Amino acid sequence: MKTLKIAIQKSGRLNEKSVELLKNCGLNFENYKSSLISPVSNFPLEILFLRDDDIPEYVQDGIADLGIVGENVIEETEVEVTYLQRLGFGKCSLKIAVPNNNTITELNQLNGRSIATTYPVILGKYLKKQGIQSDIRTISGSVEISPGLGLADAICDLVSTGGTLKSNGLIPFADVMSSEAVLICNKSNSESDLIQELVQRIQSVLRAKETKYVVLNVHRDNLQAIIALLPGVKSPSVVPLAEDNWVAVHTVIPERDFWDRISQLKQAGAQGIVVMPIEKIIL
Ligand code: PRT
Ligand code: ZN
Numbered sequence: 001m002k003t004l005k006i007a008i009q010k011s012g013r014l015n016e017k018s019v020e021l022l023k024n025c026g027l028n029f030e031n032y033k034s035s036l037i038s039p040v041s042n043f044p045l046e047i048l049f050l051r052d053d054d055i056p057e058y059v060q061d062g063i064a065d066l067g068i069v070g071e072n073v074i075e076e077t078e079v080e081v082t083y084l085q086r087l088g089f090g091k092c093s094l095k096i097a098v099p100n101n102n103t104i105t106e107l108n109q110l111n112g113r114s115i116a117t118t119y120p121v122i123l124g125k126y127l128k129k130q131g132i133q134s135d136i137r138t139i140s141g142s143v144e145i146s147p148g149l150g151l152a153d154a155i156c157d158l159v160s161t162g163g164t165l166k167s168n169g170l171i172p173f174a175d176v177m178s179s180e181a182v183l184i185c186n187k188s189n190s191e192s193d194l195i196q197e198l199v200q201r202i203q204s205v206l207r208a209k210e211t212k213y214v215v216l217n218v219h220r221d222n223l224q225a226i227i228a229l230l231p232g233v234k235s236p237s238v239v240p241l242a243e244d245n246w247v248a249v250h251t252v253i254p255e256r257d258f259w260d261r262i263s264q265l266k267q268a269g270a271q272g273i274v275v276m277p278i279e280k281i282i283l
Contacts, residue, residue: 003044004194007064010036010049014181017089018068022047024279025201044194056081062186066195072158072179076121081184084199088206090181092160094119097170099147104154107174110134116143116152119176123156126176144168200282208278211252214262215274220245222269229264252278 008018011033019031028041038047048064055069060079067081070090074081096115098104104113107130114135117123127134134154139146143157144164156176159165165172183202185195218226223238226249230236236251249270253261262273 001044002194003046004066004192004198005046005048005064006066006068006198007048007050007055007058008068009052009055012052014052014068014070014090015049017087017181021068021087021089021202021205024205025198043198045198053077056184059184059186062188064186065189065192066183066185066198068181068183070179071182072119072122072177074182074184075177075179076119078121080187082187082190083182084185084190084195085183085202085206087181087183087202088209091179092158093178094122094156094176095159095165095172096123096154096156096174096176097144097159097165098154098173100169100171102153104173107132110154113153114151115154115156116146117156118143119156122177144170204280204282207281207283210255211278211281212255212258213250213276213278214253215248215250215276216265216270217241217246217248217272218270220247223247223249225268226265226270229261229268252281 009015022029027043027045029038029047032038036049038049040047048058050058052069052073055064055067056074056077056079058064059067059081068087072092072094096110104110110132111134114137115123116137116139118138118140120136120138123136137146137152143155145168146152146155147170148168154173155170158179159172162172183199189195216226227236230249230251231254236249239248239250241248265273
């Protein structure tokens with residue numbers, strides 16, 4: 001059987017979450033910082049640890065079959081790969097920011113001004129679409145200090161908390177793209193059974209992460225009202241309790257509207273609510 005190769009970031013913001021995701025898929029491998037390649041003992045897969053910038057091309061060229069990398073890097077490298085799954089981590093936005101004492105308030109005021117960035121391709125396309133002609137200054141890092149040094153009038157960089165912009169006296173001005181880590185594969189093998197198996201495992205882990213397992217006690221008089229509030233995988237399990245007319249309802253609730261649902265359930269008569277994390281949901 002063919003052994004697949006998946007490229008993930010060796011160190012940096014996406015490394016830990018990528019390793020955690022693969023381990024949660026039941027894959028057994030060593031995560032030695034010194035090795036570039038690590039075999040998985042219980043699945044025909046090898047993990048390649050690379051710089052994130054190299055991952056899209058490795059996947060495009062078939063050196064790796066799969067990769068986990070930020071959408072920003074894929075867009076910047078302009079590779080031809082297949083997107084398989086958004087992974088929900090490494091979320092950030094590529095933004096144009098200007099010094100907070102600046103008079104720039106509209107996009108067309110960037111005409112003829114300079115913008116420092118490590119993302120010249122994405123920024124170039126964005127400005128072209130907006131009909132703006134700026135001088136794009138490509139630099140390799142520490143973009144946020146360039147206006148202070150007089151190197152550029154504005155910057156275009158990734159932002160997550162906004163702390164870096166703030167501490168450098170910059171304010172976000174325009175959203176160029178939003179990004180998160182995604183699973184990609186080489187264009188020619190997205191249909192492979194092994195890749196599909198891996199994607200299904202990843203999806204079952206992601207689904208479980210977005211959902212909580214909830215058990216609640218309810219009097220039979222309130223049962224229909226409670227059931228009406230539950231989304232559930234199918235319909236909830238209802239288990240009789242030792243006390244007459246009381247049942248335990250078992251169900252799953254999406255993380256995103258968790259607190260709203262819980263307070264609605266309490267109002268409808270739910271008691272003794274127990275919430276548990278879910279490891280996997282296989283449909
Ligand atoms: O060594 P290697 O080349 O592999 O790593 P790298 O240094 O190029 O990348 P790394 O590890 O910094 O980021 C990897 C990926 O994480 C990026 O390509 C994005 O997809 C994603 N990501 C998510 C981020 C951020 N959030 C982020 N905040 N990448 C970088 N930043 C930087 C940003 O450039 C700025 O300097 O963090 C600073 C801003 O952060 P806040 O929180 O202050 O706004
Ligand atoms: Zn990088």
